[in-house]
Every structure is written in C-alpha cells, then in structure tokens.
Amino acid sequence: MESKYCRESRVIRTSRIFPNDMNNHNTLFGGRLISDVDQVASISAARHSRRECVTVSIDSVEFLHPVRPIDSVCFESYVTWTGTSSMEVFVKIIAEDLKSGECKIAATALLTFVALGQDKRPIKVPSVMPETEEEIKLHETAPERAKIRNQKRQISKDLAGFLTMKTFNEMN
Secondary structure (H helix, E strand, C coil), X not given: XXXXXXXXXXXXXXXXXXXXXXXXXXXXXXXXXXXXXXXXXXXXXXXXXXXXEEEEEEEEEEECCCCCCCEEEEEEEEEEEECCCEEEEEEEEEEEECCCCCEEEEEEEEEEEEXXXXXXXXXXXXXXXXXXXXXXXXXXXXXXXXXXXXXXXXXXXXXXXXXXXXXXXXXX
C-alpha cells in the first residue's frame, strides 16, 4: 500500500460565529467547537483512507483562547500518523479577530479514526509521509500518544466492565 503525504488529507474550513453558537460567557460553546472538530477530522480520515471511517476517540481538546463573537474560526486538520487501520488526526483551531486581523490558536485537538471495509470491519490504511516541521513533530511524537491512548482505552474498558446499569434499568 502506497504512503500518502499529510497534505493529501488536509481540510481547511472557516466559519463565522453567530449568536446561537455562543455560551453564557459570550464565547463559542465548547460542544459546538468539538462537533466542528469531529466533522473536519472525519473528512481528513476519509481523504487519507478513501474509506468509510468512524471516530474511535477524541483523544484531547485543549482550549487555549476563547473564540468571541467578533472572530471567525478556522479549522485545519490532517492525518499525522497511522497504525494498521487507525489514523491519528490533528486539528488546529485558529480564531481571527475580523476587525483587527489578529489571529490566535484558540484550540488544538487530536482524534483517532478507524477505516472500515465494505464488511464494516477495520481495514488497512496507508502510512503517512510528513513534510513540514509541524507535520514531522506530530508524526515523531505520535507513537507515544498511541501508547497512552491504548492504555487509556484499556482502563475505560475495565471500568465499563465494573459499572452497572442499575440506575438506568430502575428508571425504565
């Protein structure tokens, strides 16, 4: 299977912020931002694999600066690293003050997707070839993040096995 450049999966989307996107602090609602992050990241995963993809995890979202009503918000995503069927997707969120032109990195996010074959089972994906300094840094540091992701996933599975649905079942 041929490798692909990070740029081949790049997605850039800019949106205006509207009143219904705001929270009670008059900044962009975090849930809205996460929804948009998942959407652009899913396109990057599909572009890289050319397959149907599912979100396996939102590994991290770091809110660095609030997005205000006078800002536009730009999402840039691309695949940084792959396993056998999994893809790590990085999303950079940039807020631009539309009056001054000042830009800030408002947030960053890392998500994991799995490509699916026609049988809806995981399928092998191409490896990634980074080119820019940013892409190389993210690619080089990805194996450690993958190790941590796998550890967290096992902890979550262990916890889920311990949890009960007693309260849920009592309500229904």
